[in-house]
Amino acid sequence: MASTAKLPNLNQVSRVDQVGVEERAARFCARSIKNESKQEALMMVLSMIDLTTLEGQDTPGKVTQLCHKARHLNAARPELPTVAAVCVYPTMVAVAKKALTGSNIHVASVATAFPSGMSTTKIKLEETRMAVAAGADEIDMVISRGAFLQGDTRFVFDEIAQVKEACGKAHLKVILETGELGTLDQVRRASVLAMHAGADFIKTSTGKVQPAATLPVTLVMLQAIRDYYHETGRMVGMKPAGGISKAKLAIHYLVMLRETLGNAWLTPVWFRFGASSLANDVLMQIEKQRTGVYQSLDYFSLD
Amino acid sequence: MTSKKQGKESRKLDFSTGWDYAPAPQSSADITLAKRYKHFINGKFVAPANGKYFSTINPATARPLAKVAAGNARDIDKAVKAARAAYRNVWSKMAPAERGKYLFRVARIIQERSREFAVIESLDGGKPIRESRDVDIPLVAAHFFYNAGWADKLNYAFPTRSVKPVGVAGQIIPWNFPLLMAAWKIAPALACGNTVVLKPAETTPLTAMKLAEVMQDADLPPGVVNIVTGAGDTGAALVQHPDVDKIAFTGSTQVGKQIQRQLAGTGKRYSLELGGKAANIVFADAAIDQAVEGIVNGIFFNQGHVCCAGSRLLVQESVAEEVIRKLKDRMETLIVGDPLDKNTDIGAINSKEQLERINAYLKIGAEEGVQVYQSSCAVPDTGFWCRPTLFTGVAQSNRVVQEEIFGPVLAVQTFRTVNEAIAKSNNTPYGLSGGVWTDKGAKIFKVTRDIRAGVIWANTFNKFDPTSPFGGYKESGIGREGGLHGLEPYVTLN
Amino acid sequence: MAAKYTVSAKRTSAKVGKKTRRATPKTKNVPVAKTYKLYINGKFPRTESGRYFKLEHKGKVVANVCQASRKDFREAVVAARAAQKGWASASAFLKGQILYRIAEMLEGRHQQFVDELQAQGVLKAPAEAEVDQAIDCLVHYAGWADKYQQIFSAVNPVASSHFNFSVPEPTGVVSLLAPQRSGLLGLVANIAPAIVGGNTVVVLASQRLPLCAISFAEVLHSSDVPGGVVNILTGATDELAGQFASHMDVNAVIYCGTSKQTITEIEEQAANNVKRVITRAGKYAHGPYTIKDTLEIKTTWHPVGA
Structure with missing residues (x-):
């Protein structure tokens, strides 16, 4: 253990009331984002996307096409921002890195026996180093949910800290897989644990487990980030992933982000959407805003 | 990007700059308000006895929205007479299940016209459309729907007792939840077989007058619901009218005490929902x-x-x-x-x-x-x-x-x-x-x-539901509104 | 004191043998008359005012009855307030036990109450019936102690994710102007439902028939009723009714009677602190609805989540 991080007392983590969280989350959805605010929000959403492909059937061809899409969201609209990153399996990092050369788009790689995390720490560290060596700018690790639910928070903490160390300069996103944690109280505890262990980002889900990202879960994590920031002065990023496929929902997330953490977090540096089909819906909305006409997916590239 | 190791003061979150929400006004284009609103007495809109009207204003602009009839004792008398006749001849004789069907009908019409009601409530009272749309108006419909179902089941609410209506209820409501308070008052009163004279608050009478339209559209028998607008003296005339059997008041503790005093020795029943400092x-x-x-x-x-x-x-x-x-x-x-x-x-x-x-x-x-x-x-x-x-x-x-x-x-x-x-x-x-x-x-x-x-x-606050009794201890009032317990102020048990 | 000891010594010696008793000269047994005092906070003080009124029957003075003052009333309200929280939180089972105990104690003193009613002019048969009914009334309410809550409670099916329930709680301190025409049953039939509901009471006994009230206080005193739960005053109804209605630390006032003037006065004064006013006349109603007169409904909300 080279890390100097200290496992916090998770019993002191603030409790969460599920119904209260759900009510608050619903209230964000009641915000009506129109006109120039919507335009601005849609641009932000695009710039915050981690365009993702995490399939057993992924091939270099598929990843290359995805990277092209990442660089050229809409060939006809070069003024649009690019996505923040492309997110792939470790074996595809080199392919993605190559395809994205010359762009500012990061390559993110899942690691640590994604999505289950059911392997030894040794192998997880090895996988992390491999992905970083292949050029990954960001590592999306999964926590050992079994150990966490079993109460072995020390194990989970140490594992995160070691992966963080293995990341070197790469940014570490820690996936809590909230759909397997059972309660929002556990989500909050896991968030605190991950941040103290060194996470640069905390992330809701792998996308392989239902439910994936939800507004209530994300709210709890944002509140944990806020309290951690107050306590330590260190900003931590947030990445909801899985299930966010519509622009409207993504804007609700931005409203929640703005009203929970404030403007400092409203940037791809501190907020990401893990999504595959969100980009096209946002592009359709941008076109709708521009032309006043509702759009069809037939006019947007499917990569 | 990590902030420097300064005091926690420097870790203040910034909610002031950056991405803001553009105006998102709820359209009020299809809302039509009359220039003048008369009293609603015996199923008809009736000009005030003294011919006087007063303005109700939009508190967000301080501009007048419409004129509303200024009720006096003669208007109140006319309304009470209509309510008495309707009570005696129609409403107390109607099969309870039929009474209920009228209330169900009212609930449905309110649901159909809910957006219109929400906009008018926000225009007249100043409350945010999010609340009038998501809280007030849905609860109004729900209160009518809930109480409608009680009309033919009152014997189950008060086992071993014979349940009779009280008679003519005079109801005085405040400006903070104008239509919701009207629903809290009217729905249980009607379900229990009473007829009512309602006096809305001086600053927020418009949705009550729209409710009168709903009563007409629902074909509610004339005189079952009467609405007389005006200020405090109009309410006082209602309290003092000798042929009112019961007063229901929601408002300040100070006025509640005055009403309790005025009713002393009259034999009239009363329920009061007053102030608080929770x-x-x-x-x-x-x-x-x-x-x-x-x-x-x-x-x-x-x-x-x-x-x-x-x-x-x-x-x-x-x-x-x-x-x-x-x-x-x-x-x-x-x-x-x-x-x-x-x-x-x-x-x-x-x-x-x-x-x-x-x-x-x-x-x-x-x-x-x-x-x-x-x-x-x-x-x-x-x-x-x-x-x-x-x-x-x-x-x-x-x-x-x-x-x-x-x-x-x-x-x-x-x-x-x-x-x-x-x-x-x-x-x-x-x-x-x-x-x-x-x-x-x-x-x-x-x-x-x-x-x-x-x-x-x-672990929650300010939740309301038609099934949930509401009302005060001590100087916050007498009696409950909502739920089974909310029927009690409107029944006589023998 | 010395004389008392002498008597006591004689009694002791009387047990020894018949000879000594025979030796005592035979005289007429002088009955010991009772001093009727007030009952405040579990004690029997005289009125602080020193006032009294003669209670006469057939030209003879039956008793000098305390004429309680408003200060006595004030003391009684202080006692009732102090006792209220503890009494309200006593378990329903215990309240039932105590009410039943009151019935037992009253039964044990059955004859005394019949005599007392008769001494105030009630005929024998109605007096006996009244005592029987008073006992039955206490048994009736003893049984309600752990049941009325279930009759008046509700779990309310609200539309949101909340568990919502309504339960009855005592109104608090209740002042009670007992009926004039029934010295015992009228008293018991109004005290019992108030205290079984967890209220504490300050009672002004019948001015016309006050004796049973104080004797009933003795029954209460020997029945595990905590001091201050029931406080009983004797005095002039007209004088004290306004006080009973106006006191800011009384939550409800019960008036048993039909005087329009008194009702008006009480209702006016009650508005001081939005006091609940209950007027009762005619037959004494038994049952949970009578208990409910001095109950408040409290509704509690809580989210349902994990």
């Missing part, structure tokens, strides 16, 4: 973030124009700093402004008079030496507005702790022990509501038992 108690072991949200709902809902508002925050000393910090952050995200904007959280103060009352308390607080904190949001130039406000550093002896302000103004006190919190909570002539926030079940049961108030919200 304590919202936050323990250190609470889910703090949800508690903060509950505090916000407790005091800033409906501009704080809520008799059961959580206007006293009692926070345990060990978390006071955290709670107040988070509360201030949350207050920065509250949007004050155009009630018709869908993003508005806090609308207009209902009237000039009410704004002056609130401002007087802000002055009193400052003079008493308490710290006043207001959020930094902009407010419009015209109309009546008050930023969300905190009084901190207050003691139980401060006037702003003891007296009902009825605005978006929260007095924050600290406590150390459970018993201290309970004692402070109960140290008031009021007893309408209370709040408690803790993650410990046993403590919830103790505190909710020991608070002397009619409605206690544990």
Whole structure:
């Protein structure tokens, strides 16, 4: 253990009331984002996307096409921002890195026996180093949910800290897989644990487990980030992933982000959407805003 | 990007700049308001006896919306006579199930016209459209729907008793939830077989007059519901009318006491729903973030124009700093402004008079030496507005702790022990509501038992439902509204 | 004191043998008349005012009855307030036990109450019936102690994710102007439902028939009823009715009677603190609805989540 991080007392983590969280989350959805605010929000959403492909059937061809899409969201609209990153399996990092050369788009790689995390720490560290060596700018690790639910928070903490160390300069996103944690109280505890262990980002889900990202879960994590920031002065990023496929929902997330953490977090540096089909819906909305006409997916590239 | 190792003060969150919400006004284009509204008596719209009208204004612009009939004793008399005749000849003789069907019908029409009602409620009263649309109007329909079903089941509500209506009910309602209070009054009264004369608040009569249209559209027999608009003297005429069997009043404790005195010796029944100064108690072991949200709902809902508002925050000393910090952050995200904007959280103060009352308390607080904190949001130039406000550093002896302000103004006190919190909570002539926030079940049961108030919200606040009885202990009133217990004020048991 | 000891010594010696008793000269047994005092906070003080009124029957003075003052009333309210929270939180089972105990104690003193009613002019048969009914009334309410809550409670099916329930709680301190025409049953039939509901009471006994009230206080005193739960005053109804209605620390006032003037006065004064006013006339109603007159309904909300 080279890390100097200290496992916090998770019993002191603030409790969460599920119904209260759900009510608050619903209230964000009641915000009506129109006109120039919507335009601005849609641009932000695009710039915050981690365009993702995490399939057993992924091939270099598929990843290359995805990277092209990442660089050229809409060939006809070069003024649009690019996505923040492309997110792939470790074996595809080199392919993605190559395809994205010359762009500012990061390559993110899942690691640590994604999505289950059911392997030894040794192998997880090895996988992390491999992905970083292949050029990954960001590592999306999964926590050992079994150990966490079993109460072995020390194990989970140490594992995160070691992966963080293995990341070197790469940014570490820690996936809590909230759909397997059972309660929002556990989500909050896991968030605190991950941040103290060194996470640069905390992330809701792998996308392989239902439910994936939800507004209530994300709210709890944002509140944990806020309290951690107050306590330590260190900003931590947030990445909801899985299930966010519509622009409207993504804007609700931005409203929640703005009203929970404030403007400092409203940037791809501190907020990401893990999504595959969100980009096209946002592009359709941008076109709708521009032309006043509702759009069809037939006019947007499917990569 | 990590902030430097400075004090925690530098870690303040920034809610002031950057991405803002563009105006998102609810359209009011298809809302038509008449120039003048007459009384609704015996199923018809009737000009006031003295021919006089007064203006009802939009508090967000201070401009008049429409003229409304100024009722006097003769109008009241006409309405009471209509109600008496309808009671005697029609409503008390109708099969209860048929009475219920009229109420179901009313509920449905309100649902159909809900957006229209919401817009008018926000125009006339100043409350944000989000609340009138999502809270007030849905609850109005729900109250009619709930009580409709009771009409033919009253014997099950009062076992072993024969259940009879009271007769003609005079009902006087406030301006904070204009249509909802009308529904709270009219729905159970009608379900139990009474007929009514309703006197809406002077500053918010419009949705009641729209409700009169609904009663017409529902073919409710003439005279079952009569609505006479006017000010305090109109209400007094209703209270004093000899042929009214029962008075139901919602409003200030001061006026409630006057009514109780006026009714002394008359044999008329009465139910009163009066003021409050509820304590919202936050323990250190609470889910703090949800508690903060509950505090916000407790005091800033409906501009704080809520008799059961959580206007006293009692926070345990060990978390006071955290709670107040988070509360201030949350207050920065509250949007004050155009009630018709869908993003508005806090609308207009209902009237000039009410704004002056609130401002007087802000002055009193400052003079008493308490710290006043207001959020930094902009407010419009015209109309009546008050930023969300905190009084901190207050003691139980401060006037702003003891007296009902009825605005978006929260007095924050600290406590150390459970018993201290309970004692402070109960140290008031009021007893309408209370709040408690803790993650410990046993403590919830103790505190909710020991608070002397009619409605206690544990780990939530300002929730309402037609099935849930509502009403006060002590000087907060007599009787309950809502639920099975809310039928009692409208029945005679033998 | 010395004389008392002498008597006592004689009694002791009387047990020894018949000879000594025979030796005592035979005299007429002088009955010991009872001093009727007030009952406040579990004690029997005289009125602080020193006032009294003669209670006469057939030209003879039956008793000098305390004429309680408003200060006595004030003391009684202080006692009732102090006792209220503890009494309200006593378990329903215990309240039932105590009410039943009152019935037992009253039964044990059955004859005394019949005699007392007769001494105030009630005929024998109605007097006996009244005592029987008073006992039955107490048994009736003893049984309600752990049941009325279930009759008046509700779990309310609200539309949101909340558990919501309504339960009855005592109104608090109740002042009671007992009926004039029934010295025992009228008293018991109004005290029992108030205290079984967890209220504490301050009672002004029938001015015309006050004796049973104080004797009933003795019954209460020997029945495990905590001091201050029931406080009984004797005095002038007209004088004290306004006080009973106006006191700011009384939550409800019950007036048993039909005087329009008194009702008006009470209702006017009650508005001081939005006091609940209950007027009762005619037959004494038994049952939970009578208990409910001095109950408040409290509704509690709590989220349902994990």
